[in-house]
Amino acid sequence: AQTVTQSQPEMSVQEAETVTLSCTYDTSESDYYLFWYKQPPSRQMILVIRQEAYKQQNATENRFSVNFQKAAKSFSLKISDSQLGDAAMYFCAYRSRNSGGSNYKLTFGKGTLLTVNP
Amino acid sequence: DVKVTQSSRYLVKRTGEKVFLECVQDMDHENMFWYRQDPGLGLRLIYFSYDVKMKEKGDIPEGYSVSREKKERFSLILESASTNQTSMYLCASRLHGRSTDTQYFGPGTRLTVL
Numbered sequence: 747a748q749t750v751t752q753s754q755p756e757m758s759v760q761e762a763e764t765v766t767l768s769c770t771y772d773t774s775e776s777d778y779y780l781f782w783y784k785q786p787p788s789r790q791m792i793l794v795i796r797q798e799a800y801k802q803q804n805a806t807e808n809r810f811s812v813n814f815q816k817a818a819k820s821f822s823l824k825i826s827d828s829q830l831g832d833a834a835m836y837f838c839a840y841r842s843r844n845s846g847g848s849n850y851k852l853t854f855g856k857g858t859l860l861t862v863n864p
Numbered sequence: 865d866v867k868v869t870q871s872s873r874y875l876v877k878r879t880g881e882k883v884f885l886e887c888v889q890d891m892d893h894e895n896m897f898w899y900r901q902d903p904g905l906g907l908r909l910i911y912f913s914y915d916v917k918m919k920e921k922g923d924i925p926e927g928y929s930v931s932r933e934k935k936e937r938f939s940l941i942l943e944s945a946s947t948n949q950t951s952m953y954l955c956a957s958r959l960h961g962r963s964t965d966t967q968y969f970g971p972g973t974r975l976t977v978l
Contacts, residue, residue, distance in 0.1 A: 752906075755904075781966065783969075789971070790969055790970065790971050790972075791954065791969040792969070793966045793967075796966060837906060837907065850895055850897075850912055850914055850920070850958075851897070851909050851912060851922065852897075852907075852909070852967060854906040854907040854908075855906055856904060856905060856906040857906050
């Protein structure tokens with residue numbers, strides 16, 4: 747079974763600075779997807795960024811980028827120029843790409859609560 | 865934009881009551897999911913449905929059942945609510961067959977069982 751580990755329960759960053767959230771995962775599969783989701787306080791969970799394991803290039807979405815290290819099974823999220831609106835719980839998630847029931851489900855980490863200080 | 869709605873944001877029930885949590889999506893998605901979210905545990909999958917009338921157990925199905933009679937609606941049922949089912953419940957949907965598609969989440973229902 748796959749597992750996702752977020753070792754930082756809480757992080758904080760000063761507005762306009764850069765912060766990196768860590769995520770490691772364990773899987774025996776070679777083909778999968780990784781995601782970062784953001785859950786602002788009392789608001790809906792939304793997708794921040796996703797990475798396909800077969801792509802070597804790290805995904806980027808505006809101020810959000812990932813450092814995907816497949817051999818090390820590491821998938822960190824970097825937030826540049828942090829803004830007050832980035833304050834949220836961030837979840838790392840894994841999904842298999844293999845056929846069968848397992849490719850429907852997301853396996854989530856326990857989350858990292860990010861505080862942005864003005 | 866995909867819209868996933870849940871019938872209640874907050875719900876308070878008593879131990880032993882039968883509880884229905886409703887989820888509706890408006891984008892014709894085949895796949896729908898129910899998670900519970902607890903502090904320090906992240907999100908855990910309860911049940912999912914890959915199409916109408918189809919359902920599969922997730923990681924923590926005990927004490928729950930589901931119903932998917934129509935494509936847009938996925939209901940989570942607590943047959944006899946217990947205090948350890950106090951939690952935030954999140955529904956999600958996803959378009960089947962497009963492997964890169966993400967799950968879209970509803971706003972959540974915070975259930976308290978007294």
